[in-house]
Amino acid sequence: MLVDIVLFFGRFHPLIVHLPIGFLMLAAIMEVASRYPKYKALEAAVPFTLLLGTISALAACIFGLMLANDGGYNQEALDLHQNSGIILTAVAATAYLIKSGLVKVPAKAYYGSLIVTMALLGSTGHLGGNLTHGSTYLTQHLPDPVKKLAGIEIKEKRERREITNLDSALVFEDVVQPMLELRCVSCHNTDKMKGELLMTSFEELMKGGEHGNTIVAGDAVASELFHRITLPHADEEFMPPEGKTPLTDEQVEIIKWWIESGAEPEKKMAELEVPEEMVKLVSIEVGLEPEQGATQLPAVNVAEASPETLNKVNGTGFYVAPIASNVPFLDVRGSANLDLTALSEIKDQILWLNLSGSEITDQQMETVGAFPNLMRLRLERNPVGDEGLKHISNLQYLEYLNLYGTQVTDEGLKHLAKLPKLKKLYLWQTQVTDEAVENLKKQKPDLEVIKGLSIAKVES
Amino acid sequence: MDHCHNYEKTYSRRDFLTKTSLGLGALGLAGLMNPMEALGKSNFTPVGQPHFPPKVKRVIYLFQSGGPSQLETFDPKPLLRERNGQDLPASVRGEQRLTGMTAGQSSFPLAGSQFDFAQYGESRAWVSELMPHTAKVVDELCFIKSMYTEAINHDPAVTFIQTGSQFPGRPSIGSWLNYGLGSENENLPAFVVLVTKNKMGQPLYARLWGNGFLPSEHQGVQFRAGKDAVLYLNNPPGFDPEDRRMQLDYLQKLQEQQFNDTGDAEINARIAQYEMAYRMQTSVPEVMDTSSEPEYIYDMYGEDSRDPGTFAANCLLARRLAERGVRFIQLYHQGWDQHGNLPNAIKNQAKETDQASAALITDLKQRGLLEDTLVIWGGEFGRTNYSQGKLTKTNYGRDHHPRCFTVWMAGGGVKKGFSYGATDEFGYNVAENPVHVHDFQATLLHLLGIDHEKLTYKFQGRRFRLTDVHGHVVKDILT
Numbered sequence: 001m002l003v004d005i006v007l008f009f010g011r012f013h014p015l016i017v018h019l020p021i022g023f024l025m026l027a028a029i030m031e032v033a034s035r036y037p038k039y040k041a042l043e044a045a046v047p048f049t050l051l052l053g054t055i056s057a058l059a060a061c062i063f064g065l066m067l068a069n070d071g072g073y074n075q076e077a078l079d080l081h082q083n084s085g086i087i088l089t090a091v092a093a094t095a096y097l098i099k100s101g102l103v104k105v106p107a108k109a110y111y112g113s114l115i116v117t118m119a120l121l122g123s124t125g126h127l128g129g130n131l132t133h134g135s136t137y138l139t140q141h142l143p144d145p146v147k148k149l150a151g152i153e154i155k156e157k158r159e160r161r162e163i164t165n166l167d168s169a170l171v172f173e174d175v176v177q178p179m180l181e182l183r184c185v186s187c188h189n190t191d192k193m194k195g196e197l198l199m200t201s202f203e204e205l206m207k208g209g210e211h212g213n214t215i216v217a218g219d220a221v222a223s224e225l226f227h228r229i230t231l232p233h234a235d236e237e238f239m240p241p242e243g244k245t246p247l248t249d250e251q252v253e254i255i256k257w258w259i260e261s262g263a264e265p266e267k268k269m270a271e272l273e274v275p276e277e278m279v280k281l282v283s284i285e286v287g288l289e290p291e292q293g294a295t296q297l298p299a300v301n302v303a304e305a306s307p308e309t310l311n312k313v314n315g316t317g318f319y320v321a322p323i324a325s326n327v328p329f330l331d332v333r334g335s336a337n338l339d340l341t342a343l344s345e346i347k348d349q350i351l352w353l354n355l356s357g358s359e360i361t362d363q364q365m366e367t368v369g370a371f372p373n374l375m376r377l378r379l380e381r382n383p384v385g386d387e388g389l390k391h392i393s394n395l396q397y398l399e400y401l402n403l404y405g406t407q408v409t410d411e412g413l414k415h416l417a418k419l420p421k422l423k424k425l426y427l428w429q430t431q432v433t434d435e436a437v438e439n440l441k442k443q444k445p446d447l448e449v450i451k452g453l454s455i456a457k458v459e460s
Numbered sequence: 461m462d463h464c465h466n467y468e469k470t471y472s473r474r475d476f477l478t479k480t481s482l483g484l485g486a487l488g489l490a491g492l493m494n495p496m497e498a499l500g501k502s503n504f505t506p507v508g509q510p511h512f513p514p515k516v517k518r519v520i521y522l523f524q525s526g527g528p529s530q531l532e533t534f535d536p537k538p539l540l541r542e543r544n545g546q547d548l549p550a551s552v553r554g555e556q557r558l559t560g561m562t563a564g565q566s567s568f569p570l571a572g573s574q575f576d577f578a579q580y581g582e583s584r585a586w587v588s589e590l591m592p593h594t595a596k597v598v599d600e601l602c603f604i605k606s607m608y609t610e611a612i613n614h615d616p617a618v619t620f621i622q623t624g625s626q627f628p629g630r631p632s633i634g635s636w637l638n639y640g641l642g643s644e645n646e647n648l649p650a651f652v653v654l655v656t657k658n659k660m661g662q663p664l665y666a667r668l669w670g671n672g673f674l675p676s677e678h679q680g681v682q683f684r685a686g687k688d689a690v691l692y693l694n695n696p697p698g699f700d701p702e703d704r705r706m707q708l709d710y711l712q713k714l715q716e717q718q719f720n721d722t723g724d725a726e727i728n729a730r731i732a733q734y735e736m737a738y739r740m741q742t743s744v745p746e747v748m749d750t751s752s753e754p755e756y757i758y759d760m761y762g763e764d765s766r767d768p769g770t771f772a773a774n775c776l777l778a779r780r781l782a783e784r785g786v787r788f789i790q791l792y793h794q795g796w797d798q799h800g801n802l803p804n805a806i807k808n809q810a811k812e813t814d815q816a817s818a819a820l821i822t823d824l825k826q827r828g829l830l831e832d833t834l835v836i837w838g839g840e841f842g843r844t845n846y847s848q849g850k851l852t853k854t855n856y857g858r859d860h861h862p863r864c865f866t867v868w869m870a871g872g873g874v875k876k877g878f879s880y881g882a883t884d885e886f887g888y889n890v891a892e893n894p895v896h897v898h899d900f901q902a903t904l905l906h907l908l909g910i911d912h913e914k915l916t917y918k919f920q921g922r923r924f925r926l927t928d929v930h931g932h933v934v935k936d937i938l939t
Binding site (some may be wrong): 297378400 | 510832
């Protein structure tokens, strides 16, 4: 009971620490500002502010000691933060005593104590931040060259190794560990070590935490880890805790299978007996197969077009809309008599372009060819011909090309053989012959070509 | 006495909270709206954005109202022929609730189908002799043979599959899509309804394409066959378009004033509807005029397609609407409710729908539209494996059956030439991979890039969804 109350108040520590930071900094700022005639009057407030700072620092210390009971922190880092905080309180108190005239010492000592207070404020705060967020939190997104200059070790990014062949994928290192890395390690690392569990390596994971049995090889149900990730999401014990993204159902399945198959550290997929369903789940997890029902987008980094740009293009008569939220790519539709060059500003973002029945001619196709990320292009019912197709023969991502009702002939088809991703080609109501289609299919066996269709007569 | 009029100000606390906390308020997906449309000048309904890249941009739903028999169309059960006339074992029926029409029957004689089945296409899909045209396009279709629902009567069952609730009052699928994704063609409604003319059978009513609690511009607009596709759309004789424009401009001023006084969002909906009607004065006659369609297209959809208002003519119209970017095209074809005289009646139903359904798939495909359109064929429930009323050599009937029925889908994002789920050998219970109506709806939304758990609308203190608190995307049928 008492422990509970202690812990309850302990958790206010992160809130209260901000008070001494504010007060003490304010005192220092006022001290400096009072040098200027305009702010001379502030000097009288400095002792009071220092007193507030000292009292709040003392409170922060007390709450901090309570929080330390919570455990789960790296002891060394905790000690450092704790001592630094206590010394800070003492030095701040000294500064107050001198400034208020309660202790008579030379002014130099006062300035010294104020400077030390500031320095300790910085270091204690930083150490505290490391305890909660991990020591790499602050510098994580610092550009590598700057890190080098600052002498910070550049950690090799633990991104999932690109898997090209499922058989050679290491079950733990390539499949399971990256999931843990993403969802668990932010709390179970050397700095934080919640529940005394480290999940940074296979050995540490098998050693387990305070509950023990984190992983029981061959028995998922007996494994604490599996138990915790499969509890109802509202359960207090559920991991990762409330507010953090949980593992997906598929990932839980994979972890279950890995534990049950013996929780092997170094086996490859090929060395284990993998049920067919698991092959599929793992393939999707490591990115060998697209997730069922997901649309594959070009693997290029494209910046989102600004609302002003979109507004501008929309104003030229085109219908422009993002294909989904948080996706930079755009769906664009035009109509007759529009100036395609208006789209140049969003050329990288255009993914789907519908120009059906828009009186597009061969000359305008040059502009279309400059939209590098086009996936779907509808050009049906336009006076566009073979010459026009020349301009789009370099589109790397084009999967769907609709040319029905155009003036395209066998000659134009030759330009399409170079399109690496082309999967669907529509040629109804064109001059293209079956022979040319056959030729193209020989070069691109995966291509589906749709010419005119009819439904066979049914005798009744 | 002024305070007595306060109730007229529907700009209530709730409205205020909704409008300020949701920012742009009642229109569009909260927080997902297209900013440029919201800032734009016209009254064009803002286009929402899908949650993730969609597979399809529009849906054509060929709703077969009345509950077509799965046992006569796509789900053959040889055992029923073998055991023709024998009683349905109680163990198979379990505790299924029956309708008042057969609950009193002293026996439940199993009825084998009078129609022969064969396998077609590379996918070897089973189709009965009633659907010879559909049989030709099976390699484009994805059959779900394990659909099940909760309702046993037409009204709740149709309401359930169209709105996610058996009780009236919720928005229908098309309204949710209209609300969530907006329109792709500002000159046509995003949700159009086409009902086969002169059909008898279980009634259809406008609330099936109603907006429920969503702003009313999201409701479906019925296009009728005949002179006025949309009633009261045309200007009266002697009234020219410029006069109409002036009238609407003045009306809008008045309505805006009213909106400023009361803050009722429905006034905005009304303004939007008037403007849409004005644009539809030219766009609707254009889309309804099929005279430019060549002969071979009419031939393809069947002789009926020359007669406006038939299912075939509506299928052809559906294609024209899809070409123009209409988001949700809902067809209704009544008459599948064969409690008696099933063999004769279903023959006629199949004849009216089979060729045009297959033609629609084919026509969309050759135009490259099937790639981003989803076509759905199906009813509100299935029919019993036993005969309602007397079973004779040539005649029988079937009662409503919620435990299993078949629907098919075709188009972008769903597997082609694929069959999902199965019923038991009696054709009474789902044997594997059951698909609940809410699963079907969740999957439909998923194909359009919508997370069915995130498309919500707050009404009477609660956030509502199409799938209520249920539904799982059937990932196994997705490509």
